[in-house]
Amino acid sequence: MRRVLRYGPAAVLILLVFVGVVLQGSLPVASINAWVAGGSPLAQRTGACAVTLADGNVLIAGGVDAGGNPLASAEIVSKFSGSFSAAASMLAARSRHACAALPDGRVLVMGGVVSGGVTNDTEIYDPSSGTWAAGPPMSGTGRAGHTASVLSDGKVVIAGGENGSAVLASVEIYDPEANSFAPAGALNEPRKDHGAAATLDGWVWIGGGHNGTEELASAEV
Numbered sequence: 001m002r003r004v005l006r007y008g009p010a011a012v013l014i015l016l017v018f019v020g021v022v023l024q025g026s027l028p029v030a031s032i033n034a035w036v037a038g039g040s041p042l043a044q045r046t047g048a049c050a051v052t053l054a055d056g057n058v059l060i061a062g063g064v065d066a067g068g069n070p071l072a073s074a075e076i077v078s079k080f081s082g083s084f085s086a087a088a089s090m091l092a093a094r095s096r097h098a099c100a101a102l103p104d105g106r107v108l109v110m111g112g113v114v115s116g117g118v119t120n121d122t123e124i125y126d127p128s129s130g131t132w133a134a135g136p137p138m139s140g141t142g143r144a145g146h147t148a149s150v151l152s153d154g155k156v157v158i159a160g161g162e163n164g165s166a167v168l169a170s171v172e173i174y175d176p177e178a179n180s181f182a183p184a185g186a187l188n189e190p191r192k193d194h195g196a197a198a199t200l201d202g203w204v205w206i207g208g209g210h211n212g213t214e215e216l217a218s219a220e221v
Helices: 009-024
Strands: 049-052 058-061 074-077 084-087 098-101 107-110 122-126 131-134 147-150 156-159 170-175 180-186 195-198 204-207
Touching: 049 098, 058 107, 098 147, 147 195, 156 195, 156 204
Parallel strands: none
Antiparallel strands: 049 058, 058 074, 074 084, 098 107, 107 122, 122 131, 147 156, 156 170, 170 180, 195 204
């Protein structure tokens, strides 16, 4: 006769605690309404961009170091261990740029501040090969401090920023199928260093930032 083992609530609780302790040693801890320390990046950087890749890891690219020097370096954060590892460097050192994950898994990096000033050039990272390639230029002036929001159809809305002489209200859209940018109207007011998020129903929320004179407490969709 086959014996069936039965466990009481206390035994089940002990088993769950044991499994949790084992997993905690190898996986990052996710807590509700709490932050825990992560791994240490390979370089000090500010003004970088970060985007989640298709495999769940995170790509961080560019920015400036503690001495104010622009960076072309990139690194990847492991979703499993939280550790950082070097990725291939961008084609150009840049900061205050924007990046977006494309439907095919590649990453589009747009604009920012380079050695010659604010640029409208772009480059694309391919995680499958670990390489960067030049992308198409944005449709208008260079941008820094802008945002990039990916819509449900894979197109990317690039909004606001500054071109080195003025804060921008202009908006453009990148079409990954055509691999090109096109103008798409304007915000209600110019803004840079703002926040933006694409909603599930296809809207793009934009709020805060700076208009060149003062910080903004306004938002628009």
